[in-house]
Amino acid sequence: MIETVPLLVDAGAVFDASVLFDASVGLVDLPFRPGYIESIIGVSLSVSLTAVALSTLVGLPVALAVGFTEFPGKRLVVALINTGMGLPSVVVGLLVLFAVSNAGPLGSLDLVFTREAMVISQFVLATPVVTGVSLAAVTGVDDGLRDVAHAMGGTRLDVALATISEARSGIATAILAGLGRAISEVGSVLIVGGNIVRADGTSVTRTLTTAIQLEARQGRFEIALLLGGVLVALVLVINGVVLRLGGRRY
């Protein structure tokens, strides 16, 4: 893992995927123009990372608030969050499409078939995952730790920080689960993004997943699988980075 990342960085260019593909040309003849793979990887990453960053900004505070307080209806809220993890991506895509479509309430913003619309739909998909898994991590922290922090005269904030620190690997897992949900889904980004490439073959709203879907539709299963391999490799690298940042060795 550590060996592969400096390779990508040293290459200077953004995730120079041609390094990856030169090796595979012998196996499958890739009918792609230069820059195509790199640009769809770029769109996949930028959309999903942005969506998950926003999901974390919203989901983590919600998880902490729900985890730290007792209120009537708390079990219902938790149930709703957990239900949200199972939202079908196509349904989310359709709802976002209806919102951003030119005939919809946000039509004047011209968001339909843009990366911004894709970020919105992935945000809706990833937020319940980030919130739900974070909540499980936070509530899983031993009550004893909170009592000790209280007993030592800690404020609510101190207790919260101590809990986050204790639950950080669980929170890192929550963020990764959200990212996994976002970067691997195809239903909503296809509907709200439109799978667009420019005439020069670079991506506007095509992601790895919608590219896989396109290749599969044309019966080019080997290439679809190859792109799937790229997606898995990408998620593997991000997992390595986040788990290192999370400070835990597994």
Add this chain to the structure above:
Amino acid sequence: MSIQRRGFLTGVGITAVSLAGCLGSAEASDSSALGTLTVGVTTSTYDSGLLDVLHSAFESTYGVTVRAIAGGTGQTLTRGERGDVDVVMAHARSLEDAFIESGHGINRRAFADGDFVIAGPPDDPAGIADLDTASEAFARIATTESAFLSRGDNSGTHVKERAIWDDSEADPAGAWYTESGQGMGETLVQAGQRGAYLLSVRGNFIALSDRVDLDLFVEGPVTDGDPALDNPYGVIAVNPARHDVEYELAMLYVGFLTGQEGQQIIEEYTIDGQPVFYPDGLSEDPNFDQYTPSEE
């Protein structure tokens, strides 16, 4: 270890920043001087590769950026009805007429003709190889209850298939008739795996013919076969009185497609050396049928 780790994190940071920078510049190049045209296109033309050639030529001639959104004809027309695309390409006349009659589309032009073919398992269990017309072949498939795979997605191909079933006076019902609910390529692959007959756009069949175990049995007018397998493509601007669309660019696009240059590109385009479309946008004799709802 800690130094190595810092270097690692710096590397990640640099990568993230350069990535963001790269995307920023990509964003900027989206808007060209004359604007961006969003075109709803059918999957069959999209997957044929013809549009890559047409849109490159259009972009370099006029400096307009084209965004092509592929979908079945039904889905594409729905995008037009919502004003999400500026111009639509379609190949199902009944749906196109409904689109125009409902006020969402204006100025329909015919721009290309292709055709459909009926393909099936090489051993031809229904025995349709010696038949000349699509409706006879469908009737034979139904009476022998041979496996048939439909698109089942309200695409132009699916609409044509239902019209042929109506002509054949056979009832496509029973365990032998199934729907894939997917695109042309996926349906061809599935039919090949399952040994089923299907109706396919010619271009998609040619593109996949060496990878699926299917033979071609009944052909359309491109090779002087059954005229009922005709597959005319229309291009329709979305009504600017109904929707906030790039109407002038849409008409520029319609003009390009039906003009000398666009028609020549369509005529010269081949898949594996075989022509799959022929242009029908230019004619010395007026063809009024292309402007008004057809009589069918």
